Amino acid sequence: MALIDVVNLSKAFGPKVVLSNVNLQVEEGESLVVLGGSGTGKTVLLRNIMGLLTPDSGHVAVEGKIIAQLSRDELFKVRQSIGMCFQMAALFDSMTVFENVAFGLRRHHQLSEDAIRDRVEECLSLVGMRGTEQLKPAELSGGMKRRVGFARAIALKPKILLFDEPTTGLDPVMTDVIGRVILDLKHELGVTTITITHDLKSAFEIADRIALLFRGECIACQIPAEFKVNPDPVVQQFLRGDADGPFLQDPPPPKRKPKEAHA
Amino acid sequence: MLLTFFDKLGSGLLEALDTAGDFAVLSGRTFAAIFKRPFDGANLLRQFQSVGVNSIPVVVLTSLAVSMVFAVQLAFGFRQFQAEGLASQVEGLAIVRELAPVITGLMLSGRIGSAMAAELGTMQVTEQIDALECLATDPIHYLFVPRLLASVVMVPLLTAFSIYVGFWGGYLILVGVEGQSAFVYAGEFYKLLAFRDVQIALTKAFVFGMIIALVGCWRGYRTRGGAEGVGNAPTSSVVTSSLWILIADFFLTKLLLV
Numbered sequence: 001m002a003l004i005d006v007v008n009l010s011k012a013f014g015p016k017v018v019l020s021n022v023n024l025q026v027e028e029g030e031s032l033v034v035l036g037g038s039g040t041g042k043t044v045l046l047r048n049i050m051g052l053l054t055p056d057s058g059h060v061a062v063e064g065k066i067i068a069q070l071s072r073d074e075l076f077k078v079r080q081s082i083g084m085c086f087q088m089a090a091l092f093d094s095m096t097v098f099e100n101v102a103f104g105l106r107r108h109h110q111l112s113e114d115a116i117r118d119r120v121e122e123c124l125s126l127v128g129m130r131g132t133e134q135l136k137p138a139e140l141s142g143g144m145k146r147r148v149g150f151a152r153a154i155a156l157k158p159k160i161l162l163f164d165e166p167t168t169g170l171d172p173v174m175t176d177v178i179g180r181v182i183l184d185l186k187h188e189l190g191v192t193t194i195t196i197t198h199d200l201k202s203a204f205e206i207a208d209r210i211a212l213l214f215r216g217e218c219i220a221c222q223i224p225a226e227f228k229v230n231p232d233p234v235v236q237q238f239l240r241g242d243a244d245g246p247f248l249q250d251p252p253p254p255k256r257k258p259k260e261a262h263a
Numbered sequence: 264m265l266l267t268f269f270d271k272l273g274s275g276l277l278e279a280l281d282t283a284g285d286f287a288v289l290s291g292r293t294f295a296a297i298f299k300r301p302f303d304g305a306n307l308l309r310q311f312q313s314v315g316v317n318s319i320p321v322v323v324l325t326s327l328a329v330s331m332v333f334a335v336q337l338a339f340g341f342r343q344f345q346a347e348g349l350a351s352q353v354e355g356l357a358i359v360r361e362l363a364p365v366i367t368g369l370m371l372s373g374r375i376g377s378a379m380a381a382e383l384g385t386m387q388v389t390e391q392i393d394a395l396e397c398l399a400t401d402p403i404h405y406l407f408v409p410r411l412l413a414s415v416v417m418v419p420l421l422t423a424f425s426i427y428v429g430f431w432g433g434y435l436i437l438v439g440v441e442g443q444s445a446f447v448y449a450g451e452f453y454k455l456l457a458f459r460d461v462q463i464a465l466t467k468a469f470v471f472g473m474i475i476a477l478v479g480c481w482r483g484y485r486t487r488g489g490a491e492g493v494g495n496a497p498t499s500s501v502v503t504s505s506l507w508i509l510i511a512d513f514f515l516t517k518l519l520l521v
Contacts, residue, residue, distance in 0.1 A: 079396070090393065107399070152394075
């Protein structure tokens with residue numbers, strides 16, 4: 001049985017259909033990367049897995065439990081086994097880095113302050129953020145915030161980690177740092193991960209399988225080597241990063257020839 | 264044209280019912296979450312500080328100003344009938360029964376209700392409330408309950424404090440300016456009052472505290488649309504809670520004075 005089972009998942013907001021009959025299975029220990037253009041429902045997929053949204057039809061099951069059918073208390077139990085890393089980190093801005101990472105530990109475990117401090121330090125070390133405990137989120141850069149968000153997500157030792165566009169808006173070097181942190185977490189913790197990203201380099205480094213969402217549907221879900229040679233023109237256009245092709249609904253502006261150099 | 268009118272009326276009515284239902288459900292969930300675990304004492308103390316202690320200067324200044332203006336008006340009015348002695352009695356009655364709870368309620372809806380709406384609204388649009396959900400924490404339990412508890416405890420306490428300040432505001436004008444005897448003022452201030460009047464004032468303050476916290480948290484929690492939504496949440500919270508404080512004041516007065 002798959003650890004995460006997405007079955008015929010559909011979700012619409014008013015007349016806009018965001019997800020349409022999406023099927024995905026993620027096995028224990030596997031790392032799935034979900035690619036797709038902006039607005040194709042990648043974040044909506046993660047929110048359905050976390051139970052932050054309710055599907056219009058179909059369902060998401062985590063460890064065999066159908067998320068939409070759980071009571072609030074049962075849902076919170078399942079959520080303790082899932083760590084969610086938000087696109088903009090979503091750190092609690094009134095708390096320090098230490099308090100952010102310790103939040104889940106204080107709410108759900110009867111640990112001594114020393115044990116909490118040790119665990120927070122361990123989590124921050126794993127993401128390369130040791131020594132920032134007393135800083136407030138406003139004092140951190142974008143990449144640092146994401147890493148503190150990762151530390152907060154792993155503090156409860158989850159079985160599953162969900163990354164929502166962890167590298168969006170970061171410079172190429174920080175993008176590579178984040179990619180490495182995700183890889184480290186995957187290897188050191190042995191967790192199952194679903195990562196949404198636009199960054200193909202880190203996608204191919206992280207992924208055991210890559211899925212591509214296109215207009216609300218999952219049109220490919222393969223191991224990276226097969227995904228690279230998938231003949232689907234949408235997949236190939238996405239891999240090339242070219243504006244011309246079937247990917248865009250509206251035709252892109254025509255490509256201008258580079259200006260000839262002045263004589 | 265008639266159809267359009269009924270169409271608009273119907274959709275407006277449905278929207279109002281939807282809003283009222285949403286507020287009722289969230290309020291019900293808040294009351295149900297009061298006795299849930301875990302108990303976060305530090306969070307509760309922070310709210311007591313924010314709602315109560317930090318509001319003292321505002322309550323002192325407004326209570327002093329209102330009681331002084333009211334004393335000036337009463338002294339002037341009763342002088343027309345050579346009945347200056349009644350000014351301190353009416354001052355006491357007005358402050359305890361109406362001015363202290365209502366002015367404190369309205370000021371706190373502006374100070375703490377709007378702060379709650381702005382804080383929760385910002386948390387909503389920056390996904391911090393989603394982060395709470397993902398950390399298996401009920402936002403109603405973590406955000407609403409401590410604010411509600413702090414408000415229902417601190418608003419009555421601040422109202423009692425406002426009565427005390429109001430006494431001295433009246434004293435400054437009626438004794439200091441109008442030349443009444445301090446001994447007579449102190450006796451006359453409480454002459455028309457019974458212990459029941461203080462109970463009514465504190466009951467009103469308790470209900471106002473509930474309105475301020477629930478409306479503030481609800482408006483913040485339901486914030487949508489980025490910066491504009493965060494900007495609208497405190498305004499809408501202050502308007503809604505002020506309106507409900509005045510409506511509740513009328514019905515509570517009718518109910519409790521019988």
